[in-house]
Amino acid sequence: MFVHFFCVVYFATDLIL
Structure with a gap:
């Protein structure tokens, strides 16, 4: 699913930032 x-x-992305 998209x-x-x-x-x-x-x-x-939240983890990286």
């Missing part, structure tokens, strides 16, 4: 992919990327 939404799931977006959530994963968003979460990963």
Whole structure:
């Protein structure tokens, strides 16, 4: 699912920042 992919990327970005 595209939404799931977006959530994963968003979460990963939050961890990096």
